[in-house]
Amino acid sequence: MDKQVFNIMNLDLYYGKFQALKNINLIIEKNKVTALIGPSGCGKSTFLRVLNRMNDLIDDCHISGEVYFHQEDIYREKFDVIDLRTRVGMVFQKPNPFPMNIYDNVAYGPRCQGIKDKDELDKIVDNALKSAALYDEVSNRLKESALSLSGGQQQRLCIARAIAMEPEVILMDEPTSALDPIATLKIEELINDLKEKYTIIIVTHSMQQAARISDNTAFFLTGEIVEMDLTNKIFTTPKNQKTEDYITGRFG
Amino acid sequence: MSMLNKRKRIDFLYQGITYFASSISLIALAMIFYFVWSNGSGLLNLDLITKDYHAQYYNGELDENSPFSTMERPIELDENVFYSEKYGLGVSDGIDREGNPIILVVYVSSDSPLRKMQDRNSEQIISLEEDMLISKVSFNDKATALRTFGAKYMIDELDSAVDFREMVFTSIGGGIRGSIITTLYLIGMTMLVALPIGVFTAIYLNEFAKKNRMTNILRILVDTLSGVPSIIYGLMGLAVFVPLTIRTTSATSGNLISGSLTLAIILLPVIIKSTEESLKVVPDGLRQASLALGANETQTTFKVVLPSSIPGILTASLLGIGRIIGESAALIFAIGTAVKDDISITGKSTSLAVHIWSMMTDEPANIELSSTIAVIILMIVLILNIVVKFISKKLMKPLA
Ligand SMILES: Nc1ncnc2c1ncn2[C@@H]1O[C@H](COP(=O)(O)OP(=O)(O)OP(=O)(O)O)[C@@H](O)[C@H]1O
Ligand SMILES: [Mg+2]
Numbered sequence: 019m020d021k022q023v024f025n026i027m028n029l030d031l032y033y034g035k036f037q038a039l040k041n042i043n044l045i046i047e048k049n050k051v052t053a054l055i056g057p058s059g060c061g062k063s064t065f066l067r068v069l070n071r072m073n074d075l076i077d078d079c080h081i082s083g084e085v086y087f088h089q090e091d092i093y094r095e096k097f098d099v100i101d102l103r104t105r106v107g108m109v110f111q112k113p114n115p116f117p118m119n120i121y122d123n124v125a126y127g128p129r130c131q132g133i134k135d136k137d138e139l140d141k142i143v144d145n146a147l148k149s150a151a152l153y154d155e156v157s158n159r160l161k162e163s164a165l166s167l168s169g170g171q172q173q174r175l176c177i178a179r180a181i182a183m184e185p186e187v188i189l190m191d192e193p194t195s196a197l198d199p200i201a202t203l204k205i206e207e208l209i210n211d212l213k214e215k216y217t218i219i220i221v222t223h224s225m226q227q228a229a230r231i232s233d234n235t236a237f238f239l240t241g242e243i244v245e246m247d248l249t250n251k252i253f254t255t256p257k258n259q260k261t262e263d264y265i266t267g268r269f270g
Numbered sequence: 271m272s273m274l275n276k277r278k279r280i281d282f283l284y285q286g287i288t289y290f291a292s293s294i295s296l297i298a299l300a301m302i303f304y305f306v307w308s309n310g311s312g313l314l315n316l317d318l319i320t321k322d323y324h325a326q327y328y329n330g331e332l333d334e335n336s337p338f339s340t341m342e343r344p345i346e347l348d349e350n351v352f353y354s355e356k357y358g359l360g361v362s363d364g365i366d367r368e369g370n371p372i373i374l375v376v377y378v379s380s381d382s383p384l385r386k387m388q389d390r391n392s393e394q395i396i397s398l399e400e401d402m403l404i405s406k407v408s409f410n411d412k413a414t415a416l417r418t419f420g421a422k423y424m425i426d427e428l429d430s431a432v433d434f435r436e437m438v439f440t441s442i443g444g445g446i447r448g449s450i451i452t453t454l455y456l457i458g459m460t461m462l463v464a465l466p467i468g469v470f471t472a473i474y475l476n477e478f479a480k481k482n483r484m485t486n487i488l489r490i491l492v493d494t495l496s497g498v499p500s501i502i503y504g505l506m507g508l509a510v511f512v513p514l515t516i517r518t519t520s521a522t523s524g525n526l527i528s529g530s531l532t533l534a535i536i537l538l539p540v541i542i543k544s545t546e547e548s549l550k551v552v553p554d555g556l557r558q559a560s561l562a563l564g565a566n567e568t569q570t571t572f573k574v575v576l577p578s579s580i581p582g583i584l585t586a587s588l589l590g591i592g593r594i595i596g597e598s599a600a601l602i603f604a605i606g607t608a609v610k611d612d613i614s615i616t617g618k619s620t621s622l623a624v625h626i627w628s629m630m631t632d633e634p635a636n637i638e639l640s641s642t643i644a645v646i647i648l649m650i651v652l653i654l655n656i657v658v659k660f661i662s663k664k665l666m667k668p669l670a
Contacts (some may be wrong), residue, residue, distance in 0.1 A: 070562060104564035113557035117578050126573070127563035176559070183563060 022088075023187055023217045024069060029083035031064060038064045038239040043084070046187075051209060051218045053228035053249065057264065062221040063111075065238070066189050069131065069219065080236040085224050104131065106132045107180030108110030111192040113172035115164035115179070120156050123164045123175055125262025127183040142182050149215075150178035151208050157190050177208065181216075188212065190220040194227065206231050225265050237261045289598045306648065310641030317401065321445025321647065322611040328396050330437045341379040351376050352425040353636030358382035359428070361404065373404045373417045373424060375439070390436060398439055405438040417423040447610040448645060452526065453650070455613065456601075456621055457594050458531035460537060464590060467534075468541030469583060475542070476549040477571045496539035500600040507604030521616040529605035529621075533597060537590045541545030544589060548582020549575060584662045591654055592641055598623040622647050 024046035029148035038061045047051055054062045067073045068085060071092060085092050092102055098185070104127070115123050124143045133139060136251075147153040152174040156167070164175055173193055180188055190209075206228040209218060209231050221230050229233055229249060236246040245252060245261045256262045301444045324632055341358035351360040358379025365373045375398060378384055384398040398404075407424060408414045415427040428434065471488070479485040511528035515521045521528070552575050560570040607628045610619035620628065626643050 072558065072562060075558070075561070100564050100566055103562055107558075108562040110555060110559065110562075112555060114559045116556060116559065116574055126560070127565070130560075130563065130565040130569045130573070179559075179563065203534070 021268065022086075022204075025084075025086040026068075027084045027086075029068065029081060029085060031037070031061075031073070031079065031081045034078040037265060038241050039068070039081075042243055043245035044218060044236060044246060046217065046245060047234065048217050049215075050233040051213050051231055052221060052233035053235045054219065054238060055222045055223070055228050056227070056244075057195070060238040061241045062238050063191050066108075066191050066219065067219055069187070070103050071107055072108065074099065077078055079182050080244040086251075104183050105185050106187045106189060107183055108189045109176050109180055109191070109193045111262070112196055113169055113176055115167070115172050116177050117159045117163070117165060120164050120167070122174065124178050124182045127179060131183075146178040146182035149181050149212065150174045151211075152178055152205065168201070170197045170204060173197060173205060174208065175200070177212075185216065187217045187219065190218065192221050192223060195223065201222060202227075225253070225267075230254070237264060239264075278580045300591075303648070306641050306644040309638055310645040313638055313642040314537045314645055316644065317442070318445055320447055322441065322443055323445055323448055323609050324611055325443030327469065328387075328437075328439050329390040330398070330399075330439065331390050331435060332383055332433055333386050333388050333395075336383040336386050336603040338383065338464045339381060341381055344377060344379075347377055352421045354433040354657050356429055357384055359384055359398075359425070361425065371418055371420070371522060373421050375400055375402045375404060376482050383482070384437070387437065398437070399441075401442060402446060403440050403442060405508070405559070407434050407438075408436040409434050426596060444639070446622065446646070447607060448613055448619050449622045449643075450646070452610070452619040453595060453621040453623075455526050455615060456533060456649060457591050459526065460594050461590060462535040463534040464537040464541055465583075465587060468538050468586070469545050471538070472542045472545035472549060473571060473576070475574065476546050492539045492542050496543060500536055500597055501603070503532055503536045504600030504603035506535070511604060513527065515616070519616045523618055524604055524606040525617055526605065526613075526619065529601050532600050532604035533594050536597065536600060537593060540593060541586045541588055544586035545579065545583050546577040548586070552578045552580070564587055580625055580665050581662045584658050584665075588655060588658045592651060595621070595651060596623055598627045599622070602627065622650075 022045050024044070025041055026044045026046075029039055030037060040201050042065065054065065056062055061238075064073070068081065069087075071080045081093065087102065087106070091097070092099075116126060118126070121143055124146050125139045129137060135144070144153065144157075147156060152171060155171060156162075156175075164172065167175060169223040173196070177188070177193070194205050197205065206227065209220065212218060213233075220228075220232065224229070232249045234247070235249045235252040237244045237252065237260075239260060245256060246257045247257075252261060253265060256265065262268075308417075338356060341356050343353045343355065343360070347353060348362070351362045353360045356375075358381060359375070361373050364374045364378050366372050378398050378400060382398075387396050387398065388394075389396045404417065404424065406414055406416045407428060408424035409427065409431045410433070412427065412431055415424040418422075475485060475488065507528055508524070510530045514525050515525055515528045515531075516523070519525070519527065556574050556578065557570055560574045565573070598621075601624050605624070606618045606619065607620055607624055608618040609625055609628060610617065613619050619640050622643050626640045629640050629643075
């Protein structure tokens with residue numbers, strides 16, 4: 019098995035005339051947590067959406083360059099986007115459970131793929147909730163509305179929902195920014211557990227978080243990757259002055 | 271200090287304006303209820319909504335074979351009811367809406383020969399029932415008992431004569447059962463057509479349509495059509511749907527189908543617009559979450575977006591139903607104004623609103639009955655409101 023999950027080469031991305039990503043070159047390694055850091059508006063979310071082609075939803079967004087998922091260029095013509103999204107899951111900044119009960123939320127993805135068998139779905143839901151460390155809290159209220167959960171529980175439900183698809187990669191866009199410290203801690207622990215099975219790419223504004231949970235870190239600035247390295251190198255001996263300024267909080 | 275005072279004054283002024291405006295609204299709306307209720311509540315009773323509009327006249331004679339037996343006066347009959355043991359008939363005096371005396375049938379025994387009379391015109395068996403009016407009874411051997419002579423006289427004459435030659439009686443009429451049924455039919459049939467078409471159009475516009483000329487034109491049409499006076503739709507109904515239904519069904523004139531189709535066109539812009547509004551407020555985050563899970567657009571729309579917008583669609587339906595109940599101008603053309611008791615979807619009939627219209631154009635205008643119908647319309651709308659609220663609560667429960 020190859021160790022490169024994503025290989026991004028010479029990626030440029032434009033919103034209309036505005037260039038949001040400039041000449042991005044990056045390799046995402048398997049079963050590692052990669053953190054994307056950088057000031058607001060530097061293109062972290064944009065980059066994340068490149069990887070599961072969620073930018074397709076934005077009308078005037080177009081890209082050039084190559085993005086390989088394993089050996090496959092995901093931007094070639096006739097590429098199966100739906101299939102990509104079942105293999106590359108996403109967790110959003112704001113918890114966004116569907117207005118359905120907890121069970122149906124987790125079973126949503128598999129059902130969309132045509133899985134109808136009750137026992138099979140039960141098993142998927144149970145496993146996903148266990149993997150997301152939510153099972154104990156909700157196992158006796160699976161038929162209750164997902165919106166009745168707390169914010170932290172909702173976010174873990176969204177993670178469970180993504181896990182239920184058994185993806186290879188999970189993209190997380192500031193998954194803890196709407197949560198309190200305890201809920202944040204729970205999710206960080208969860209990410210640590212998940213990395214055995216999944217490749218995780220996480221956008222975060224918290225330097226501590228990036229340092230705590232990630233193996234690799236990429237520092238973005240105005241659409242470019244300034245520096246990309248092992249996390250402890252970035253945080254102890256950054257090569258670039260701008261990186262140092264940013265992680266030490268000296269950055270405007 | 272003066273800054274603060276000024277702010278306070280402005281605050282007071284603006285709050286005063288909102289207070290004033292809502293008082294006026296309250297008064298205006300309450301006045302409608304008061305007007306309708308004070309004029310119309312007098313006639314309000316169950317008979318009105320269960321009975322036919324047109325009075326039926328009957329000429330009955332006794333069937334020679336029907337046996338006579340003495341039928342005892344039931345104890346529950348009121349004191350002022352005059353009772354004939356021979357016929358098992360109880361009648362009382364009354365006056366009709368024009369102030370003329372009438373004889374009202376209060377009780378007819380189930381064994382009474384009056385239950386099985388021969389119709390002198392059609393040879394059919396006809397039955398005298400409670401709540402009918404007896405106009406006169408003609409005898410072979412004595413003078414006719416007219417209603418103007420009163421109930422007591424009629425009973426005395428019936429008891430003292432051997433038999434009678436002819437009894438003329440009428441059902442009361444003036445009921446609005448037919449118009450209520452028509453209105454319900456119109457609601458059902460119109461919604462059946464307009465709701466799916468409207469909802470799917472809105473889904474297309476909001477979820478699937480690319481911005482192109484066709485969708486632009488559609489939007490402009492929707493916006494324009496919602497402002498067109500309904501009488502123009504009525505003309506279209508008359509020009510298109512009436513001939514169409516005459517050609518394709520057994521209808522021979524304006525009918526419930528042509529009326530419903532016309533109403534459906536009137537409702538389309540309403541339903542499209544409000545469904546679109548409710549689709550717009552579904553958070554984009556939900557669509558993205560669904561797509562990111564590998565659902566396609568259709569799955570996203572029908573499994574996530576549409577369920578979340580059900581309350582909005584129900585509100586749209588309610589607006590639509592209100593429009594159907596309230597519409598008169600278009601229906602006058604598209605169905606006609608004939609008040610009917612036997613309702614068929616390919617026949618003429620009137621909705622409650624048109625019923626009011628036709629009574630108010632009669633000479634003299636029947637304000638009282640019109641107001642009563644208005645009360646009934648208000649009650650129907652109220653009930654529908656409650657039902658829709660209830661349904662939407664039930665549906666939203668798993669979502670809350
Ligand atoms: N849909 C869009 N249309 C046009 N421009 C966009 C769109 N989304 C993002 N941008 C622009 O692209 C740039 C990068 O945005 P992006 O959301 O990727 O930043 P970010 O690094 O995720 O910021 P934050 O940390 O605040 O989330 C910004 O300048 C933003 O204004
Ligand atoms: Mg972002």
